[in-house]
Amino acid sequence: MDMLKRAYFLNRECSWLSFNQRVLKESTREENPLLERLRFIAITCSKLDEFFMIRVAGIKHLVESGIEHRDIAGLSPEEQMHAISRQAHRQYRAVYRCLALVLKELRAHGIRFVQPEELAGERALWLADLFEREIYPVVTPMALDPAHPFPFLASRSLNLAVKLRHTGEDAEKLAIVPVPAPVLDRLWKLPGETTFLFLEDILRFFAARFFTGWEIVQAGAFRLTRDADLDIRDDVEDLLAEVEKSLEKRRKGAAVRLEVAADFPADLSDFLKEQLAIEDMDIYRAKGPLGAAFFTAFANLAGFDRLRYPRFLPHPAEEIGARGDLWAALAEGDILVHHPFDSFAIVEKFIARAAVDERVLAIKQTLYRVAGDSPIIAALEAAAKNGKQVTVLMEVKARFDEENNILMARRLEEAGCHVIYGILGLKTHSKITMVIRREDAGLRRYCHIATGNYNGSTAKIYTDIGLFTADTLTGVDASAFFNFLSGFSDPPVWNRLAVAPLTLRERITEGIEQEIAHAKSGRRGRIVAKMNSLLDRFIIAKLYEASAAGVEIDLIVRGICVLRPGLKDVSENIRVRSIVGRFLEHSRIFTFYNDGKEDVFISSADWMPRNLNNRIELMAPVRQKAHKKRLLALLATYLADNTRAYLMRSDGSYRRVHTPKGERPRAAQEELMQAVVSTISRD
Template sequence: MNLNSTGSQPTSIGEARTRYFNREISWLSFNERVLAEASNAAYPPLERLRFLSISGSNLDEFMMIRVAGLAAQVRGQVPKLSIDGLTPSQQLTAIHAKVRELEQSQQAILQDLVPLLADCGIHLAMADAIDPAAEDWLRQYFLDHLVPVITPQAIDPAHPFPFVANQGIGTLFTLTRIDDGSTLVEMVLIPNAIPRLVRVPGERPSYIAVEQVISRYASLLFPGFRIDGHGTFRVLRDSDIELEEEAEDLVRYFRSAIQRRRRGRVVLLEIDQGFDPVAEQLLIDQLAVDQPTINRNAGLIGINGLLEVVAEDRPDLKFAPYAPRYPERILEHDGDCFAAIREKDIVIHHPYESFEVVVDFLLQAAADPHVVSIKQTLYRAGNQSPVVAALISAAEAGKSVTAVVELKARFDEEQNLKWASELERAGVQVIYGFVEWKTHAKISMVVRREDNAYRTYCHFGTGNYHPQTARVYTDLSFFTADPSLGRDAAKVFNFVTGYVEPQETELLAISPLTLRDRLYGLIDREAEHAAAGRPAAIWAKLNALTERGIIDRLYAAGQAGVKVVLVVRGICCLRPSVDGLSDNIAVKSIIGRFLEHSRIWAFGNGHTLPSEHAQVFISSADAMSRNLKRRVEVLVPILNPTVHSQVLEQVLLANLIDTEQSWLLDGSDGTYERVEASGDGFNLHEYFMTNPSLSGRGGALADSRVPKLKLRRGAV
């Protein structure tokens, strides 16, 4: 295969469409799989409702970022083609059609869940189906809690059209004054502080959308008027922040940009299916939207609001609680993280093993008189961050503490500005990294004085330093005192904080400098093994695969005889199992109780996988152009034999052989088909939840207690 210097194979538009799937349509297919879990009869009812809500939140973000970006390209007449050769306009046409299908499916699934939840004592009520016994309570709630905070506003030349915030919901009423017959249009915007759903108390609680409550008692809001019609609408706005390279002060720029984002261009207008035509046209004119960006909804608008119902205190309707284990290796050293890491590298598998060990690593560093410095990247840390608290404690204890806070973490910009301010006040040296690149690498680096010398302890993660997401995202935390990795980590920090580009590294590959070429070389090397008649295989676990150079090299490797198995949770632009193109490549996606988030690569290295001779890596980067070209990321080789075995023969292999949460990608049309589990099906989440400390285990747990996994023929 003739690849150019960037790893991409020149193709015509027609060839591109037969070689690659569209990125945006592939993402929508991923959200379809998330939505399908809301119909999974094996899940408790409130968990199914949770998946329905998540599918709504996912779709909102997609519209506010991806669709907004494509719409901007159309307005600017940007002739950029997608990987499969579509123009921005062509993509938008396909996206809007697919989004309408998704929203219809969401409403249909909600209608299926309503009677199921009712049987369990939770009512999702429509305005015309309120229990008469609750009528008085609901009317009083309207008068006491809603009337004081909502503001009806007439829409006429004397009253400018009010601003509707991003994700804002409102109701338009068409009214006739009873005494003189004059007509009027009134808007009621629903403040963010009001719960999305009103909970009517009782032994069998009912939930009703707040806009339905307002419409139900609108006559109390508009005395002297006849209500001729009403309709609810919801607005999504362009929420992307385009960073200007000439920005002199990143903090000031982002504070201003966050404000501008709230007033971004409308990218989607959702309206009731029976919306009053006069009011609808008024909205369209005032919000400056066109027909493709209007979705007419026959059910609940803003389906992500259902998450409020999931919070209902009904553990019997949710997954059984799961308490993460604390790593046995650390406990064997009386909780001393540094003693355990000094003895041997450790890998921790979240959420099965507690994120507390990462926090303890930093807390112990903060309190340890022998620790002289801590360096930490922060991409997403959550709104209550023990990691930030540990860094503040370290600075207040006199340690030299550096925090690389990424202001460009989408939708976390405001929270990260807050953390940066608090860290600076405590004496932490806060760095914001590059203007044009995001710092996405997950690294903690602790330098400790030992035996008249310095030892560096490192944590490399595949996920964020975020205690909330660590409970539901599957990620790996790798702790090491390997001097080579410590020196490389220091170079990464120097690169970000001082723009000192490392001339070479000993073990790490760093994006955007060397990581892409390192992966290219590893894939090409595997193809050489196959060409030489040696066993050759590639296994990878990713969140997304969109980078053309990686895809083309995987095609070439497969054609050379390399067996390629990919676990790609979300977007996948590669077409697997296509005759003459990707016969040796299989792609699966896993959607289940936990969100698969870790990134792992394994290369047979001339041996059949799994093998102790394989080259195994973990990474913060997905196989996307943005990760390989516009972000600071790291690719970490796993050299310790025990950790190597745990990552390859437990974590990665379990993903490959899962049958109960897996979907197979059809390379011919981009559809996914759920794997039909046999009687001896394998559920990787249950496996790791029920087996003791598979990764951070110590000598107290005999290997015999850990079931040996085997790659079964036909698993993928």
């Protein structure tokens, strides 16, 4: 039976939009605090921005190229664009319906957003004074006429389009008034109140101040989204220079979406459509403030803790606390941590201790996304200044983190670290650190391998697994891995680690085939896998084969999933669920029953072509019985979630799981947080 039929797969982009819809759905759940509901709306909008800048832009390139191309589900680029447009427009309208409801509820708590026209008396005088002092001097309007052609407008910039008529004349002119956020605050708070005005509304209200002698006929806000994908050639001599050059091109990418206010004049939108060379399907009308992603920061509004999640304090890594010194603890056995429930501080301390330990000779690390104020960067700088050999592979092609990563890499170089700027043709997405320490018995290698980035900020809101080990064979593999990254070393025979694009696909396939063989011989076949995205058609076809052979498969896939569960004779034994909650599910955990032996792995890679073919990724086995038991119990907790889970249907839609009558509500993340609280209370 052909398991690669296009009818067995879903469109990637529509699956992604379905995930974003699940995120948006959290803004309607009354059990979520009000400002957190607002944050979910902001996250939805931010992800939509990225979707248009990368995914929609890429499909537009395919349409324009005229190349005959079918996606995994058999859709042409034109068919994909129309499917995406229909779904994206529905989602966009839903965003503003949800936003209107949340903003209305915020008014009951004294948080109000008003129009300048609503202010009178002293409040109106305050606004006029504010405009003259703080706003007017910063803004530069741009006339549009033969001497002033349509200006370049940056991606995600907010602007006003203004139609003008000179006093006593019938002829009309056009102008653009840039809204200078973030140079100026997007929101302005009235003194002594929690009442706010949007900067674009203030500019529209006072627009006549910029055009003395002219009458404002029409004015409306609009926002532009541009193609932001980077095109890095594989044959360049200087990768860093090529990335920097591509970043400049990103700023000038073609327009892919135009957002306008709901009351934006039709003739002005037609004018912008012509100037930006877009189509009607690319225009999105918003019944609310454009670019609502900025509400992410607003959700932190001081004085309203009652409208946010209660503060959660992670637990210090339990095994370290019980066993004392880090090096001694690792000498006894591996240490497994689960962030954010276990504090990320253990990772930062691991590197910080290595930086000052006189016995440590070298530190090697891969970095994909790092915070601008990262203590890990500071520790690596200190290690180099302390005379240790420090080697860092800094992936400068990490999307939307390129500039920060280049800055961090140069800091490390100035401190004396050896920095590798990625590898041509491949992104280094693996998460590994190795510390080489001289001990009485000789050199010993201590490793940390993880599913998530070395970023203390995201570690507070992303769920990830980290494994510390002093296992000799893992250390041998780690040395070979870093030599592979930094030089011309041929790939070795790996002892513990599976590495993409070399052996990871094969190792995953072997695990699935192992379960197929067991099922066909009458034994139990069972796979439970947790990941962010599932897109690789060959892995999916192998899962279909396993399902047809009787293997029971549970997949916990946060986002994109193009596999279709529940198809007769194909995927009847496959169940797919997505968990959306307070934390972003980011950990990748793969388990194969193996006739009761339970093979358990953690990985930096999702089951996607880019991860398995075009990125350098790692998968590591979890060997200690207690750690296997912990991860298997974790997966069981996710599978038992009956309040925050969504089950996938064969057509790609999702239904929210409701607590069955007579059963207690279970939410995986809440149970994990409660376990931490209980542990701290006992301590």
